[in-house]
Amino acid sequence: MRIAELSRRADMPVPTIKYYLREGLLSPGERTSHNQARYAEAHVRRLKLVKALIEVGGLSVAATREVLAKMDEPGMSTLDSAGKAQFAMTPARPAVEDDAWRAAARETEALIDRQGWRVRATNPARRTLTSALATLYRLDQTTQLQLLDSYAEAAHRLAQADLTLLVREPDPDALLETSVIWTALGDLVFSALRRLAHEHIANDQPKT
Amino acid sequence: MRIAELSRRADMPVPTIKYYLREGLLSPGERTSHNQARYAEAHVRRLKLVKALIEVGGLSVAATREVLAKMDEPGMSTLDSAGKAQFAMTPARPAVEDDAWRAAARETEALIDRQGWRVRATNPARRTLTSALATLYRLDQTTQLQLLDSYAEAAHRLAQADLTLLVREPDPDALLETSVIWTALGDLVFSALRRLAHEHIANDQPKT
Secondary structure: OOOHHHHHHHHOOHHHHEEEEEEEEOOOOEEEOEEEEEHHHEEEHHHHHHHHHHHHOOOOHHHHHHHHHHHHHHOOHHHHHHHHHHHHHOOOOOOOOHHHHHHHHHHHHHHHHHHHOOOOOOOOOHHHHHHHHHHHHHHHHHHHHHOHHHHHHHHOOOHHHHHHHHHHOOOOHHHHHHHHHHHHHHHHHHHHHHHHHHHHHHHHHHHH | OOOHHHHHHHOOHHHHHHHHHHHHOOOOOOEEEOOOOEEOHHHHHHHHHHHHHHOOOOOOOHHHHHHHHHHOOOOOOHHHHHHHHHOOOOOOOOEEEOOOHHHHHHHHHHHHHHHHOOOOOOHHHHHHHHHHHHHHHHOOHHHHHHHHHOOOOOOHHHHHHHHHHOOOOOOHHHHHHHHHHHHHHHHHHHHHHHHHHHHHHOOOOOOO
């Protein structure tokens, strides 16, 4: 298909598609003349994925490029590629080496230990967690640390459900795409459900 | 205390504090001369809260102002104020009235029904959920809809734990502050834990 058709199918303006081509988020089409190219189904899917990562996942163009590069890297198992892509999707949080940060880092390690989780030192989610917990320390909100194990157990249960469904997908490309999309969307879905549940439960509390 | 001391205590530069004063995120100090004012402990706490909402919650200055206004609104029960503040913290998602959106809106209502949740039509998290589900429909990722009830049950369990801990706080101001902070930080904590659990569980999967 030509770029106009690609634009219609992916529901994305032609200038945006050209920008993504220049930024390397989309591989070039097959050249048919000096100023025309032909695009395939894979281009439609890739553009929808890029759109989801940027609009829903809130990723920058640079972060999206990195996620796609990890997805396309050859010679890895599909789940390893999915893992690398997930690492690239987790925003890097700067360490702020104050007392609160150090206490939070200890808390993070202790929680991972208590849960018996085997996770690499390079998993950027460790730092995301430490950053969040450091904020609790700085705000004197450490009572909430009591909730950590319940949160971890719920996260474990849902991650198990995610993976169980994911590995049923026989096509490796589709598996990777689903993994990337659901990493971003699952967070958003859970956050919305948690707020809805808060309202439902608060309705049953005595008013003070 | 003077503004220099407030700056040190809240770990925030004086120009930022002045900006927040102009933007109405912080109430003015008690004037002691034509160009000096005195600030209290409440100002330190408020600045830490503003910082958490902006830096960790990712809120804009305008959204932060709205959250604070809801927190300070008189004549409501503490839990009602907390609910209003949470509404203000949930980013408004524009509706895109295509087939995917309509299917997602039906899915949202059906899920809330199945869970037996009583939530207002005005809860913005309904729309967040619909927006996320609409993206799944647009990307042909509807297999993931099977996970919704597990996600909802986990969200319900954690929301219950949140509220149980929250209502033990006897001071209404502290309760409100905790509720606002934990709404934002709980999402981040859960997202990090979900990614850590993904890695742990993926380690146990056969490689393909």
